[in-house]
Amino acid sequence: MNKTLHRIYIGIFFAVGITSLFLLIYHGVDYYSLQLEERPFDIKHDLLKPSGYIGHGLGIIGTLMMIIGVSVYMIRKRMRVLFSFGYLKNWLEFHMFLCSVGPLLVLFHTAFKFGGIVSISFWSMVAVVLSGVIGRFIYIQIPRTIQGKEIDLEELQNQLEQSFTSSINLNNDIRSKVDSYLSGERYRNITAVNSLIFIVRDMFQIRKLLRSIKSILKTEKGLSKIEVVETINRLKERLIMSRRIQHLKLMHRLFRYWHIFHLPFAITMFVIMLIHVGVTILFGYKWIF
Ligand code: HEM
Ligand code: HEM
Numbered sequence: 001m002n003k004t005l006h007r008i009y010i011g012i013f014f015a016v017g018i019t020s021l022f023l024l025i026y027h028g029v030d031y032y033s034l035q036l037e038e039r040p041f042d043i044k045h046d047l048l049k050p051s052g053y054i055g056h057g058l059g060i061i062g063t064l065m066m067i068i069g070v071s072v073y074m075i076r077k078r079m080r081v082l083f084s085f086g087y088l089k090n091w092l093e094f095h096m097f098l099c100s101v102g103p104l105l106v107l108f109h110t111a112f113k114f115g116g117i118v119s120i121s122f123w124s125m126v127a128v129v130l131s132g133v134i135g136r137f138i139y140i141q142i143p144r145t146i147q148g149k150e151i152d153l154e155e156l157q158n159q160l161e162q163s164f165t166s167s168i169n170l171n172n173d174i175r176s177k178v179d180s181y182l183s184g185e186r187y188r189n190i191t192a193v194n195s196l197i198f199i200v201r202d203m204f205q206i207r208k209l210l211r212s213i214k215s216i217l218k219t220e221k222g223l224s225k226i227e228v229v230e231t232i233n234r235l236k237e238r239l240i241m242s243r244r245i246q247h248l249k250l251m252h253r254l255f256r257y258w259h260i261f262h263l264p265f266a267i268t269m270f271v272i273m274l275i276h277v278g279v280t281i282l283f284g285y286k287w288i289f
Contacts, residue, residue, distance in 0.1 A: 055111055
């Protein structure tokens with residue numbers, strides 16, 4: 001998938017997600033904001049209650065989206081015959097799309113009342129979605145090829161050397177500033193507990209450093225605007241790559257812990273949801289069937 005196609009792919013996901021949210025709020029806000037005891041007297045009740053034509057439909061479609069989002073990604077990731085079928089990275093994006101819009105539809109299916117045993121399924125779903133966002137953050141800290149495969153440490157170090165020595169023309173002053181910033185010392189005290197906060201803080205510090213370097217470069221003669229931007233972009237790439245190398249082992253460890261946390265909530269959600277669906281069918285709720 002080239003860059004433009006990828007932008008369209010992600011753009012469609014965002015458009016579908018935002019349009020769904022807008023339509024659900026636009027058509028339902030007056031009903032969902034009523035007190036529970038007032039709802040049965042509202043004109044929209046028969047449509048939007050959890051067993052209503054739309055409310056029930058939202059539960060079914062949202063659940064199907066989550067089932068497809070999880071199973072398609074897990075199958076693509078594990079089955080050898082499918083390894084050449086699209087990049088894993090793009091399938092993960094598909095997983096993230098279906099598994100965020102699906103829960104959104106289920107949220108409106110509940111009509112914002114979370115009673116009974118099925119509320120365990122609901123809160124597990126919330127936990128999986130939130131942990132998904134954290135997992136995605138850790139995932140992008142581990143350098144990967146465009147296909148989504150991990151790059152090994154030696155290859156990374158080679159890339160770093162090439163990108164720095166071949167293309168950036170810096171004076172000694174700036175170079176020593178950058179080198180001192182990149183010294184491994186900085187990353188030595190990071191633990192699994194403080195790492196996420198550290199990385200977020202580091203992002204801001206890198207941005208600040210680049211801003212100050214940019215203003216120094218701008219005053220240098222002989223450098224065009226485009227050259228300044230290119231130099232800054234390459235430096236940014238190097239700073240981020242260097243941090244990722246320093247963090248690699250820790251991120252692998254965190255990602256392993258993260259899987260241990262993410263999966264049980266997903267299983268709990270699906271198991272209780274199955275019981276919930278079984279019970280509703282037993283009570284005669286069959287939607288359009
Ligand atoms: C993870 C997925 C789901 C969650 C978290 C969920 C959650 C809920 C919640 C919180 C309620 C309201 C309970 C109450 O009135 O206090 C509800 C009601 C209901 N759900 Fe779901 N649901 C899910 C999926 C489904 C699916 C797939 C179906 C149908 C196949 C379904 C059918 C129903 C029906 C018919 C009701 C109304 C029951 C009644 O009024 O007694 N749900 N659900
Ligand atoms: C109800 C919603 C969700 C469910 C049930 C769910 C379930 C899962 C499961 C079962 C896996 C393990 C896949 C495997 O090991 O093959 C997984 C992986 C993952 N999910 Fe989700 N997920 C949900 C939402 C999300 C969201 C909203 C995001 C991000 C915004 C996300 C990001 C990830 C990431 C980064 C991985 C790791 C991929 C890998 O290790 O290859 N998930 N999810």
